[in-house]
Amino acid sequence: xxxxxxxxxxxxxxxxxxxxxxxxxxxxxxxxxxxxxxxxxxxxxxxxxxxxxxxxxxxxxxxxxxxxxxxxxxxxxxxxxxxxxxxxxxxxxxxxxxxxxxxxxxxxxxxxxxxxxxxxxxxxxxxxxxxxxxxxxxxxxxxxxxxxxxxxxxxxxxxxxxxxxxxxxxxxxxxxxxxxxxxxxxxxxxxxxxxxxxxxxxxxxxxxxxxxxxxxxxxxxxxxxxxxxxxxxxxxxxxxxxxxxxxxxxxxxxxxxxxxxxxxxxxxxxxxxxxxxxxxxxxxxxxxxxxxxxxxxxxxxxxxxxxxxxxxxxxxxxxxxxxxxxxxxxxxxxxxxxxxxxxxxxxxxxxxxxxxxxxxxxxxxxxxxxxxxxxxxxxxxxxxxxxxxxxxxxxxxxxxxxxxxxxxxxxxxxxxxxxxxxxxxxxxxxxxxxxxxxxxxxxxxxxxxxxxxxxxxxxxxxxxxxxxxxxxxxxxxxxxxxxxxxxxxxxxxxxxxxxxxxxxxxxxxxxxxxxxxxxxxxxxxxxxxxxxxxxxxxxxxxxxxxxxxxxxxxxxxxxxxxxxxxxxxxxxxxxxxxxxxxxxxxxxxxx
Amino acid sequence: xxxxxxxxxxxxxxxxxxxxxxxxxxxxxxxxxxxxxxxxxxxxxxxxxxxxxxxxxxxxxxxxxxxxxxxxxxxxxxxxxxxxxxxxxxxxxxxxxxxxxxxxxx
Numbered sequence: 001x002x003x004x005x006x007x008x009x010x011x012x013x014x015x016x017x018x019x020x021x022x023x024x025x026x027x028x029x030x031x032x033x034x035x036x037x038x039x040x041x042x043x044x045x046x047x048x049x050x051x052x053x054x055x056x057x058x059x060x061x062x063x064x065x066x067x068x069x070x071x072x073x074x075x076x077x078x079x080x081x082x083x084x085x086x087x088x089x090x091x092x093x094x095x096x097x098x099x100x101x102x103x104x105x106x107x108x109x110x111x112x113x114x115x116x117x118x119x120x121x122x123x124x125x126x127x128x129x130x131x132x133x134x135x136x137x138x139x140x141x142x143x144x145x146x147x148x149x150x151x152x153x154x155x156x157x158x159x160x161x162x163x164x165x166x167x168x169x170x171x172x173x174x175x176x177x178x179x180x181x182x183x184x185x186x187x188x189x190x191x192x193x194x195x196x197x198x199x200x201x202x203x204x205x206x207x208x209x210x211x212x213x214x215x216x217x218x219x220x221x222x223x224x225x226x227x228x229x230x231x232x233x234x235x236x237x238x239x240x241x242x243x244x245x246x247x248x249x250x251x252x253x254x255x256x257x258x259x260x261x262x263x264x265x266x267x268x269x270x271x272x273x274x275x276x277x278x279x280x281x282x283x284x285x286x287x288x289x290x291x292x293x294x295x296x297x298x299x300x301x302x303x304x305x306x307x308x309x310x311x312x313x314x315x316x317x318x319x320x321x322x323x324x325x326x327x328x329x330x331x332x333x334x335x336x337x338x339x340x341x342x343x344x345x346x347x348x349x350x351x352x353x354x355x356x357x358x359x360x361x362x363x364x365x366x367x368x369x370x371x372x373x374x375x376x377x378x379x380x381x382x383x384x385x386x387x388x389x390x391x392x393x394x395x396x397x398x399x400x401x402x403x404x405x406x407x408x409x410x411x412x413x414x415x416x417x418x419x420x421x422x423x424x425x426x427x428x429x430x431x432x433x434x435x436x437x438x439x440x441x442x443x444x445x446x447x448x449x450x451x452x453x454x455x456x457x458x459x460x461x462x463x464x465x466x467x468x469x470x471x472x473x474x475x476x477x478x479x480x481x482x483x484x485x486x487x488x489x490x491x492x493x494x495x496x497x498x499x500x501x502x503x504x505x506x507x508x509x510x511x512x513x514x515x516x517x518x519x520x521x522x523x524x525x526x527x528x529x530x531x532x533x534x535x536x537x538x539x540x541x542x543x544x545x546x547x548x549x550x551x552x553x554x555x556x557x558x559x560x561x562x563x564x565x566x567x568x569x570x571x572x573x574x575x576x577x578x579x580x581x582x583x584x585x586x587x588x589x590x591x
Numbered sequence: 592x593x594x595x596x597x598x599x600x601x602x603x604x605x606x607x608x609x610x611x612x613x614x615x616x617x618x619x620x621x622x623x624x625x626x627x628x629x630x631x632x633x634x635x636x637x638x639x640x641x642x643x644x645x646x647x648x649x650x651x652x653x654x655x656x657x658x659x660x661x662x663x664x665x666x667x668x669x670x671x672x673x674x675x676x677x678x679x680x681x682x683x684x685x686x687x688x689x690x691x692x693x694x695x696x697x
Contacts, residue, residue, distance in 0.1 A: 568693030571622075574613045 007114040025096075028106035029089045032113050036082035068121040076320065077120040077252055080327050085113050085240060087445040091335050092236040094442035095342060105145055105234070112138040112240070119249050124185040125174045128253070132170070132213065135249060136163045139241050143233040155229035162226040166216015173209030176202065177260070190259055207260050207267035210253070211274075218250025218304045221278040225516050227301055231293040235338030238293060239331045242300050248323050251304070254311045255320060262314050272312025276400050279305030283410035287417070291348050292337050295418050299374065300330060302407060309404065310389045313396050318388040325381035325453070329373035332449035336367040339442055340422065350418065355427035362443050364423050366450040371419050373453040375412045375486050381453055383482075391478040405485050412489025420497045598639030605632035619677050619687045623670060630666045634659045 068074075089109065096102050115138055118131030137160070144156030180202070181189045214220070219227040219242075231238055254261065254271070261267050282302030289295045303326050310319035341348055343360055357364045373382035386408065393401035565576070609632060612625025641655035681687060 570689050570692070571614050574610075578610060578614070 007111070025093055025102060025106050028110045029086075029093065031110055032082065032089045033086045035113065035117065036079075036086045038082075040079065066127060068123055073252075073255060073320070074120050076324070077248075078117065080248070080324060081116050081120060082113070084327050084331050084449075085116075087448060088236050088240045088331065088335070091239075091338070091442050091445040092234075095236050095338055096234060099234075101145060105142070108138055108141040108145070109237075109240070112142060116249065120252065123187070125177065125189075128256075129167075129171065129174060132217070132249065132253075133167060136160055136167065136217070139163075139230075142237045142241065143230045145233055145237065149232065151229075152232040155226070155232040159226040159230045162223050163216040166212050166214070166223055169209045169212025170214075170216075173206050173212065176206040176209065180206075186256060203260070204264040204266045207257070207264050208270055210257055210260070211267065211271055214250035214254050214308070215274065216250075217253075218248075218308065219278075219301050220250075220274050220305065220308055221281055222516070224278060224281070224301050225520060228294050228297040231291070231297050235293065235334060235341060238297070239334035239338070242297060242330075242334070248327065251307045251311065251319055251323050254308065255316045258311065258314075258316050261311070268312050268314060270312070272309050272397065272400060275305045275308030275310075275312055276403050277305070278302070279309060279407045280403055280410075281305075283407045283414065286414040287410060290350055292340065292350050292353075292418065292422060293334070293348060295350075295414060296330070296333055296337060299333075299411070299415070302411065303330065303374075306386065306389050306404070306407075309400060310392060313389075313392045313400070315388075315392050318385070318392050321388055322385040325373065325385040328449055329370045329380075329382055329453040332366060332370040332446060332453050333374065335442070335446055335449065336363050336370060339363045339446065340367075342442070350421045353422045353427075355424070357423040360423075363446065366446040367423070368419065369450040369453055371415045375415050375490070376408060376482060377486060378479075378483070379454075381455065383479075387479050387482055390482055394478050405481055408482055409485040409489040412486045413493045416490040416493035417497050420493060595639055595643040598643075599636055602632045602636035602639065605629075605635065617688050617690060619680070619689050620674075622689065623673050623677070626673075627666060627670065630662060634662055637662070 089106075092105070092109065096105055099105065112135065115131050115134035119128055119135060122128035122131055140156045140160040143159055144152050146152045147156070177189060216223045227242060230242065233241075261271065279302045282298045282300070282305060286295050286298035286302065289298060303322070307319045307322050307326070310316075310322060340353065340356065340360065340363060343356075343363070344353065347353070369380065373380040376383045376386040378384075390401060390404050390408070393404050567573075606629055609625045609627075609629035612628065613622050616622050616625065637655045637659050641652055641659075644652045644655075646652060677687065680692060684692060686692075
């Protein structure tokens with residue numbers, strides 16, 4: 001039911017109600033809210049089981065059921081996905097009010113919800129992979145919603161291709177697991193787990209390959225390049241995809257196969273380090289961006305790095321906790337940013353904003369709540385979850401802890417920078433001076449999310465949803481260090497960015513995103529050219545020249561040869577006749 | 592002594608000359624003449640065989656000489672037909688050069 005509602009909505013909108021935009025919007029919102037209500041039911045009652053259909057069943061060899069898994073993890077994700085999704089749908093009603101492609105947008109949004117819920121509910125690798133790809137596709141549609149803009153079309157393509165690379169590794173990982181365990185259903189794999197552990201090298205490779213899928217989808221280094229460009233999509237899309245759901249799918253996958261990963265130390269370490277590098281990278285680049293959404297995009301990359309780091313440190317609880325709180329405050333931040341953008345008539349450069357705290361009061365307040373949660377300021381939710389991860393790192397891997405702490409410092413820095421430049425100080429442009437607050441349909445989701453961003457961290461609240469991690473021996477040093485980092489970051493930001501008209505710091509390396517895009521373009525150009533040349537050579541010389549022209553040429557040649565016997569000349573015939581006689585005599589007499 | 596061998600060699604030489612004529616001459620009538628020469632070479636060798644294979648009673652074996660009569664008759668008939676064809680061809684093509692009559696090719 002949960003799944004079918006958004007799917008039905010997508011189908012109805014695409015097939016029937018394309019012309020009646022408001023109706024489409026309404027259908028979509030109703031569907032997703034319906035899903036949310038169903039999710040709440042499922043969450044409350046622990047005795048619901050779902051139907052199971054057999055889809056592919058090659059007896060004994062390959063069995064892929066369409067079945068759902070309803071354990072604590074998936075229930076929690078259902079709630080997050082449908083809950084935040086509902087809020088974003090409602091917000092979209094306001095944000096996309098005047099957009100000509102509204103029906104298409106809502107249809108795609110519904111399809112995306114369907115796919116994401118499918119990932120959460122899938123009980124076997126193959127089903128999850130199918131929905132995984134579907135999410136990738138719908139995100140392509142959503143990011144490229146304003147496809148008339150070249151940059152948007154390019155960004156959508158880039159997102160799809162980059163996640164596809166990760167998916168390729170993911171698929172190979174699934175095949176490896178299936179080859180050994182004989183089944184793709186998660187529970188069966190757990191049961192047959194001993195078969196894999198006997199071969200640690202194999203296990204490590206399979207684990208890392210499955211991690212590739214997460215690297216792509218959750219925008220880890222080195223496949224993170226698509227996420228900032230994906231800001232070309234409408235802001236609610238950014239909120240949905242990049243804050244709450246799609247990127248969380250990667251972390252969800254990792255937690256699902258945690259039993260696989262935790263059996264291999266190498267895999268764990270790899271994952272932890274990639275998460276850490278990603279976190280640092282995202283934070284560094286974010287300090288130099290001037291588009292309000294890009295700052296948030298790199299912040300997402302950074303926070304996802306934290307989550308992946310937590311998985312690599314063998315604590316699913318910490319990762320899920322951070323995912324839980326992050327969904328709220330990041331979605332909040334994105335939606336609030338969207339509110340700012342709409343209020344300033346689609347202006348996204350922060351250096352053209354300023355002084356909005358007095359004009360967009362509620363937006364400012366909610367943005368501030370989200371910002372404080374992101375920084376990890378107590379008592380907001382982000383503090384608890386980030387603290388949990390840092391404590392984990394402190395205990396298990398000191399270098400990672402140091403980098404994590406540095407990233408926290410940077411996070412505080414760039415978030416404070418953003419708040420300072422966007423909201424405080426004097427207005428820097430006309431649109432900033434004449435801004436007014438957004439309509440209630442956009443404000444109310446903001447307020448709801450702000451509430452959750454504040455409360456979700458408290459143990460009393462979070463305990464109902466998931467297992468809150470406890471690191472008992474950490475003591476007070478980790479939170480203390482975290483708060484110090486936070487204050488230091490905010491303080492430095494104040495120093496630099498108070499009452500500025502232009503960007504005072506210039507770090508080319510960060511601003512140009514560590515030249516990743518240029519590097520990839522160069523790489524692709526060279527490898528692809530080489531491959532294209534090889535393929536062209538094979539095609540021209542071997543296939544065309546050898547096989548096709550070769551056979552025809554041979555036939556022609558043989559024909560020409562035989563043709564020589566057909567001269568009309570009698571004397572030539574006589575000559576051949578004589579030759580034949582000689583041969584005959586030879587054979588008769590000497591054989 | 593002139594043995595069978597000598598006759599056969601002469602017959603062979605005549606045959607070769609005839610064959611060379613068939614192959615190398617341009618005029619159709621000359622080719623027909625060379626063809627006759629080949630036939631007569633065969634006749635010669637047949638007669639020589641008849642002459643030298645003597646029965647124990649002293650009489651030669653006349654089978655081969657009778658065969659020679661057949662060959663002469665057939666040769667005559669063949670020449671008649673061949674010349675008739677040549678005349679027909681000449682009426683059509685106005686030439687007796689065999690190289691010009693090569694329409695039956697690929």
